[in-house]
Amino acid sequence: MDIAMLTNYAIAFFSLFSLNVFILLYLKHRKDYDRPVKPTSWTPLLSIVLPAYNEEQYIVKSIRSLLDADYPKDKLDIIIVDDGSTDNTYRVAKAFEGQNLRVFTKGNGGKGAALNFGLAKAKGELLATMDADSYIAKNTIREMIPHFEEEGVMAVTPAVKIRPSGSWLKEFQRVEYLMIIFSRKVLSFIDSVPVTVGPFSMFRKSVFDEIGGFDEHNLVEDQEIALRIQAHNYKIRSSITADVYTEPPDNMKDLLKQRVRWQRGGIRNYWRYRGMIKPEYGDFGMFFVPLNFAAITAFFLVLGLLLYSLFTIPYYYQYVWFETLGMQINLITFIGAFVVLTSTIFLWIVIKSFKNEHIKLRYLLSFLLFYWYLMVGFNVLFLLKELKREKYSW
Amino acid sequence: MSISIYAGAFVISLAIFILGIYIGTLIDSSNIELLSEEVSSISGRMASLQVLLLGGDNESFCPVYTSELSEMDREIEDIGYKLSFLEDERNVYDAELKKKYFLLEAQSYLLSQKAQELCGDDSTLLINFYSNKDCDRCREQGTEVLKARDTLASEGISLKLFSFDGELGSPVAEAFEDQYGISTYPSIVINEQTYSGFRSSEELEALVRDAQ
Numbered sequence: 001m002d003i004a005m006l007t008n009y010a011i012a013f014f015s016l017f018s019l020n021v022f023i024l025l026y027l028k029h030r031k032d033y034d035r036p037v038k039p040t041s042w043t044p045l046l047s048i049v050l051p052a053y054n055e056e057q058y059i060v061k062s063i064r065s066l067l068d069a070d071y072p073k074d075k076l077d078i079i080i081v082d083d084g085s086t087d088n089t090y091r092v093a094k095a096f097e098g099q100n101l102r103v104f105t106k107g108n109g110g111k112g113a114a115l116n117f118g119l120a121k122a123k124g125e126l127l128a129t130m131d132a133d134s135y136i137a138k139n140t141i142r143e144m145i146p147h148f149e150e151e152g153v154m155a156v157t158p159a160v161k162i163r164p165s166g167s168w169l170k171e172f173q174r175v176e177y178l179m180i181i182f183s184r185k186v187l188s189f190i191d192s193v194p195v196t197v198g199p200f201s202m203f204r205k206s207v208f209d210e211i212g213g214f215d216e217h218n219l220v221e222d223q224e225i226a227l228r229i230q231a232h233n234y235k236i237r238s239s240i241t242a243d244v245y246t247e248p249p250d251n252m253k254d255l256l257k258q259r260v261r262w263q264r265g266g267i268r269n270y271w272r273y274r275g276m277i278k279p280e281y282g283d284f285g286m287f288f289v290p291l292n293f294a295a296i297t298a299f300f301l302v303l304g305l306l307l308y309s310l311f312t313i314p315y316y317y318q319y320v321w322f323e324t325l326g327m328q329i330n331l332i333t334f335i336g337a338f339v340v341l342t343s344t345i346f347l348w349i350v351i352k353s354f355k356n357e358h359i360k361l362r363y364l365l366s367f368l369l370f371y372w373y374l375m376v377g378f379n380v381l382f383l384l385k386e387l388k389r390e391k392y393s394w
Numbered sequence: 395m396s397i398s399i400y401a402g403a404f405v406i407s408l409a410i411f412i413l414g415i416y417i418g419t420l421i422d423s424s425n426i427e428l429l430s431e432e433v434s435s436i437s438g439r440m441a442s443l444q445v446l447l448l449g450g451d452n453e454s455f456c457p458v459y460t461s462e463l464s465e466m467d468r469e470i471e472d473i474g475y476k477l478s479f480l481e482d483e484r485n486v487y488d489a490e491l492k493k494k495y496f497l498l499e500a501q502s503y504l505l506s507q508k509a510q511e512l513c514g515d516d517s518t519l520l521i522n523f524y525s526n527k528d529c530d531r532c533r534e535q536g537t538e539v540l541k542a543r544d545t546l547a548s549e550g551i552s553l554k555l556f557s558f559d560g561e562l563g564s565p566v567a568e569a570f571e572d573q574y575g576i577s578t579y580p581s582i583v584i585n586e587q588t589y590s591g592f593r594s595s596e597e598l599e600a601l602v603r604d605a606q
Contacts, residue, residue: 016410020403028399190396282395314482315537320475327425327479334414 004305011298012335018291019342022186026349029189034240034353040146044125047077047205049118051111055132056088058247063096065135070142076100079118084108089132111198112216119205119213127205129222134160134199134246143242144202154207154234155196155226157184158242161357169255171363173248175347176371178357182350184238190283193236194292196229198222200244207234219265227273230284256381263382267296299379344368422486425476432473433494436466440501447508456513463505467554470498474557478536481526493564500566503556517552518585518602523571525561525579531592535580542598553602 026033048066052059059080066078082090082105093103106117115129126148130136140158147156159181162174187193196203201222211228218224229236249255270292276285317324347368351359443462446455473495480486509515522539524532536557543553558567560579574581574588582589582598585605593601 013407013411016407017403020406021399024399024402024406025396190399279395286395287400314478315540316475316478320472320479323472324476324479327421327476327484329418329421330484331411331414331418334417335410338410338414 004308007301008305008332011302012332012339014294014298015339016335018295019339019346021287022183023342023346025186025189026182029186032189033185037143037146037239037241039142040149042145042149043072043075044145045075045077045123046071046126046128046141046145046202047079047118047122047124048128048130049079049081049115049122050130050132051081051083051114051118052085052089052093052132053083053108053111053114054085054087054089056085056092058133059089059093062130062132062135063093063101065137066130067096067101068138069136069140070138073100077122077124078102079121080104081106081114081118083111083114110216112214112218112221115221116213116216119208122205125205126202127208128200128202129196129198131199131246134244136200137243137245140200140242140244141202144239147237147239148202148204150235150237152233152235153237154204154229154232155193155236156202156242157193157195157197157236157238158200158202158244159240160197160199160244160246162248163245164358167250168363168366169252170248170250171359172367172371173255174357175351175359175363175367177248178354178359179347179350181238181240182353185240187288188236188238190287191235192230192284192288193238194226194230194284194288195220195223196226196236197244199246207232218269219261220269223266224269224272227269227276230281231273231276233281256378259378260382260385263378264385266292267382296379299375300383303376303380422480422484425480426486426488426491429473429476429480430488430491430494432469433491433498436469436473436498437494439466440498440505443505444501447505456509460509460513460515463502463509467502467506470495470502471555474499489562492559492562493566496558496562496564496567499556499558500570503570506554516606517554518605519554519556519583520598520602521570521574521583522555522557523560523567523574523576523579523581523583524557526559527561529579532580535582535592538593538595538598539582541595542602545595545599546602551602551606 050059050062050066055062063078063080066076067073069076078101080093080096080101080103082093082103084105084107090103090105097103102121104117104121106114109117118129119127126145128141136158144156144158147153160177161181162170162177164174165171184193184195207229211232214221215224226236249258270289273289274293276289278285281289347364351357351364439462443459443466446459449455477492477495503519503521506515506517506519510517510519520539520543522535524535526532539555539557543555546553558564558570560567560571560576570576574583574586576583576588576590578590580592582593582601584598584601587605589601
């Protein structure tokens with residue numbers, strides 16, 4: 001048996017194992033999965049920092065959603081930070097300024113710096129960060145706050161969703177976001193939530209005093225802060241009933257740009273926190289962090305092996321490729337088919353678990369058929385940029 | 395740590411893996427069985443053709459003879475590719491089946507020679523002697539032979555290919571090796587003329603054109 005075959009077997013086993021871990025975790029905790037959160041009478045002061053750079057198009061909707069939130073108005077401390085916009089963002093936001101909403105402007109310094117600027121002005125016991133192109137549902141805050149009553153919880157992430165639009169690319173991302181919400185919830189059962197999402201996340205403000213503010217030079221500062229919280233052995237919880245809606249990229253160019261940024265920043269962050277691969281970090285250290293390294297390695301190995309086999313394809317294949325199709329079924333194709341089948345069932349469970357999200361079958365099928373190709377695109381572009389040592393920026 | 399989850403996932407994955415290996419083995423043996431059946435069926439047809447040949451040397455049987463022979467040649471070639479596929483890609487090797495296959499190749503070669511004599515078939519016959527052991531360029535030689543045949547076909551020159559694994563211990567292959575004085579692998583025989591050592595497709599094409 002050659003090295004290529006052994007590598008294939010190892011990757012097949014690894015994919016199967018990871019998928020099974022997720023399925024078993026879900027089955028073990030399925031009763032907790034959508035158990036409603038116990039309401040609380042605790043209504044702490046909540047500061048919400050909303051950095052904005054050239055967001056005049058969306059910011060009104062974001063601010064309105066905060067002002068309409070089902071939460072005592074005197075317990076809200078909204079801080080809008082205009083990060084040196086060149087459009088009317090500052091003027092538009094300023095129109096909403098009032099008792100519980102303050103608007104600041106500063107020179108452009110990036111999202112991390114704007115968040116830290118807001119953090120310094122925040123008065124609340126809890127602090128939420130929000131993207132200007134996102135908006136929350138009426139009950140979002142009330143759904144998230146009770147999670148902080150659990151000891152050691154320093155952050156809570158909501159269910160970030162995309163509104164149905166009929167646009168193929170957006171519907172595609174909508175399915176993906178539901179998958180992410182599901183996975184994150186499952187990961188929260190083993191204290192392994194790896195990101196406090198940018199569209200809206202809530203923190204105990206004291207955590208920043210202990211671990212510091214946002215990394216101003218990070219491409220995915222919302223992931224870095226989560227990893228830092230994990231590195232301090234604090235908990236991050238995930239709420240699937242607190243809806244937050246965000247505006248996804250509506251064209252392939254922007255989507256690629258966003259994903260390559262996530263990938264480049266993500267890998268750097270995991271590398272930075274590689275020291276967490278220790279038993280004292282529990283499942284996060286011993287399963288989730290290594291899983292990320294293994295997944296990216298496996299991806300490029302599979303791609304490499306595929307290209308290698310394309311270049312070394314025997315000449316006689318052109319005569320018999322079709323006739324040997326039946327013979328080409330082997331352990332790898334069997335496991336591949338099994339993984340695809342299980343993933344399809346998994347996707348079905350995910351979609352069914354969101355009772356209010358109705359996704360047309362054609363979008364689900366195209367997600368199943370084409371998502372992997374897009375992943376290849378993202379990853380190849382990521383690799384090219386890394387190899388070219390292209391500037392690491394937003 | 396959720397040890398029980400990881401242990402469970404490991405056991406389930408292992409079970410699926412073992413099931414995959416078992417199914418793979420079943421598929422491999424069913425493939426070998428199917429190929430054996432194909433070989434037996436062609437053997438039967440080959441025997442009928444030989445009877446036809448013994449029946450007389452009347453030229454009226456030539457069209458049936460040559461068309462049936464070329465049909466069988468195509469099928470034998472396909473079986474050869476499938477055997478190579480199983481050997482190369484799946485590490486599945488059945489020496490007995492391969493010996494039967496070489497017997498078919500030998501019969502087809504001899505019948506093709508008869509077709510040249512009796513029916514004036516102008517195809518050039520090429521035998522590729524190779525070995526699966528200690529032969530660095532044998533695989534490459536196989537590809538060059540196929541390329542040469544494709545190029546010559548586009549020029550209207552028909553090249554019939556036969557191949558023998560000289561180190562398999564097949565009596566027919568050994569008999570052919572003795573006949574053509576094969577001492578090294580790869581070696582090529584074009585219309586009964588032996589050429590030892592690796593030949594590129596261009597060299598083979600030139601040799602075939604000369605042999606025409």
